[in-house]
Amino acid sequence: MDSVIGGSDLPPLMSDVVCPFCAMACDDLTVARDQLGQLRVTANGCARARTLFALPTLPAHCFIKGRAVPLDAALDAAAVLLRNAASPAIGGLAADTEGISAALALAERLHAVVDHAASDSLFHGLRALQVTGAMTATFGELRNRADLFVLFGTEFERHAPRLFDRIVHPPSALFRDAGAARGFLIGPGDGPAPEGFERLAADLIHAPAIAAALSQLVSGERPRGDRVGGIAMEDLARVAAALREARFGVVGWIAATLDPAAGDIAIEAFNRLVVTANAATRCAGFPLGGKGNALGANYVCAWQYGVPLRSRLGAGPPEHDPLRYRLKSLLAGGEVDALVWLSALNGAEVPDTRTPMIVLARPGQPLPYDPDVLIPVAIPGLDHAGSIHRADGVAALPLRRLRSAPSSPAPSSHATTLPTAAAVLTALLDRLPSSPLPALVRETAHV
């Protein structure tokens, strides 16, 4: 177990490093490490990676309501808070596979609701999947094959920073001219378009209508009207023609930039467009974005419990309800009386809530106020080994330990190393009574 971090046997320059800070999970970074353990991305990182890898390893203390305490005292206080909770929840879940597993096991013990900080975007896609299904492709297929990209959303720098370098215009491709992919960017903004791309300005609130019109056009029908969602019909007809003529087209979207109230409707329309295009040629859907290993958190929950996030675990069979168990709504409605917030990676801003809260966070995580209990945890992929899932869902990538704790001037000084999220959550689980209630077992007959 890599729960305690120490040692200084790491090489000063490391290649093929996996970046855990967005769902592209780029694994080609070169990272240098100086004698104090400070990291620096020297090749292939985006701006966010350069910033987050370079955060100093601060010696960090645990706190109870702003008062520094040893880890054991923080764990004891957290256990008291959780033991007395009637409707606890575990949120954030920005962690590696093991951290997420430990959080789910704790939720099962507590009968808690589980949800990820970025689950609104995740559930746009999931709810669409559960209605229509989907037809998608992974990064490797798109890199080598895709000759046309129809992308809904424009904030790639923020949500998929190296999309163009790695996927759209890669240095080489097997089945297409690597530099020649063309496409359309549908969404707000009017800046310069990347080479080969054309902007079609639209408010993405109209994405379902635009995609539906494209489906009609691809199947040879002519939708009524001159414009859809602000885009002229002849422009849409050109997009449809391009999808028909492409050998392998892509319909991509940044879920986080879709209509928050109806992102699932948009993605259903994208899925239908993709299936329509596949009647005659090849085409694939491609969700972009995601942070804090949101997809991984959902996957782990699905394989361990059979249900996605936004479920209540442990109080009888897993109970999934994407509306009722949306953590943001539960917090806003005052329906949670103890919250465990897990933020070992980026992308899980601590919610500004008065709900009693135990925060497990990487050092440097901004806090809106002092939580009841704060326990700093190590960053997966920098401070300890582990794994995360990439946005395309197929690849889980290995995380390595890249740095050790800063050497301490006083050998007896405490708090020189940070525990992993999994170790903290397991220690918390060990402080709680086991099997509190007789379980409600729904019998499943053998067929």
Next chain:
Amino acid sequence: MSDAYTLLRGGRVCDPAGAADGTSLHEPPRDLYLKNGRIAATPPEDARIGEVIDLDGRIVMAGAIDIHSHIGGGKVNLARLLLPEEHREHGSGPDGLRRSGSGLFTPSSFVTGYRYAEMGYTAAFEPAMLPSNARHTHLELADVPIIDKGCYAVLGNDDFLLERLAAGATQSEVNDYVAWILHATQAVGVKVVNPGGISAFKFNQRRLDLDEAHPHYGITPRRILTTLATALSDLGVPHPLHIHCNNLGIPGNESVTRDTIAALDGLPAHLTHLQFHSYGTEGDRRFSSAAAEIAESVNRSPNISVDVGQIVFGQTITASADIMSQFRNSGLASPRKWLCTDIECDGGCGLVPFRYRDKAFVNALQWAIGLELFLLIEDPWRVYLTTDHPNGGPFTSYPHLIRLLMDRSFRNEQLARINPDVAAHSRLGAIDREYTLEEIAIMTRAGPARVLGLRDRGHLRPGAVADVVVYDDLPDREAMFAAPALVFKNGRLVARNGQLTATGWGDTIVVRPEFDAAIERRLKPWFEDHQTVRLGNFRIADGEILDHGRGGLSIVPTLTASDSCF
């Protein structure tokens, strides 16, 4: 671990692989000793016996082994996400021993391990691990408790292999690549799925026959099949190429299946979910059983083993790497939603929910075809019990299927209930054969162990892993096999009367043939120039499996020339 023996006294031991030792069901009851997780030889008089369990003539078999069951990995997990309705219907809470979970045909990982153990299964093999999805698959399987597990890496649609074959790679280069994949992905075998077809679909081709050239590479499925089968034979990998033939589910596909067997020309191979590949085109509906022809072909080919992929009536989901077939069948989705994914210049994934209806002619005939294959293939050492879980139905239906095979009158009662045209179009009603308990033990234990190269599983000889199942000899074989009296995993009692009593972790079973590491010099630039994961990050280190305290790695020995069989 204690050095005391556990004595299982007076069981009727049904151990076909141990027959050389003089043990068979017809012998008088005998004692079985377990020690340190293994079957022990009869100890000396003064040995310490820790526990004595009287079996009173109950039947004793080795733990059962499922050679082909989709229990984990990307497509199984997406299937769970696609069908929340299944998980709403079948759920269980924690009870102090079991973790909570849900699902029937795509059960959650913990439930998968519990249900297998409760049915007397102590190992299951995930048959479709895409190399690009290997880490995810092993992460999931690390959460399947109790049973041992292993994976077959899917090859034969991966662009590296197709490109090298088209460029005229030597057999020895292919061998090195196959061995490298087995190591890198921690696999125990290689499966080929619709050879060439999954890749052809990415070039917008919708069907590919055995001798049809791939639209981009120009090579044929026949070439892919024979090259991979030869590679595994050359490398001494005990489990031969695991083949999902071309044209799954298409009426008339029996000819491609027989041609595949002929193409192998004596090379060892395993044909999986044969039921889906045994269709003729006779009759008004142009859909008929070709089970007799296929069975005859298998009977004549001692190099071939098969599993059946029996269907079971009811709701399930079909989950396959064969996106070409799954896209073709997407119109049959019930409920009407499905998912297809092209994956990483490596393979694909197609999920189509499906309800097999006993009154529908096609489904009812599929049911009959599966049973015909079981009953017409003569050698139980070469045909194994599977539903291709979840494609034909859930693995929890095995006890029911065992009864169908062992009880002719029960079988004919079922035949009388389904679409009446099937009885007229199938020879099933005329087949008298009933499987014996020894034959069931072979097809569910000894046979799969032999074809996987598991020398210390599937039998009860001294030295074997102490995976032992004790059954009450009930006339209702379904009840008997659904709830064994006792199940031991690694010598530890884990279930009694079909209910879990303890949990733990099994091993991940892998194979590691020797190869020339120079293949990495070719692979490294391939990963950098064409893939989206670097070679070093693609490879799964032993520590990734071992460091979680969830079971060890068990390495299957490779075969040598002097080692034709064991």
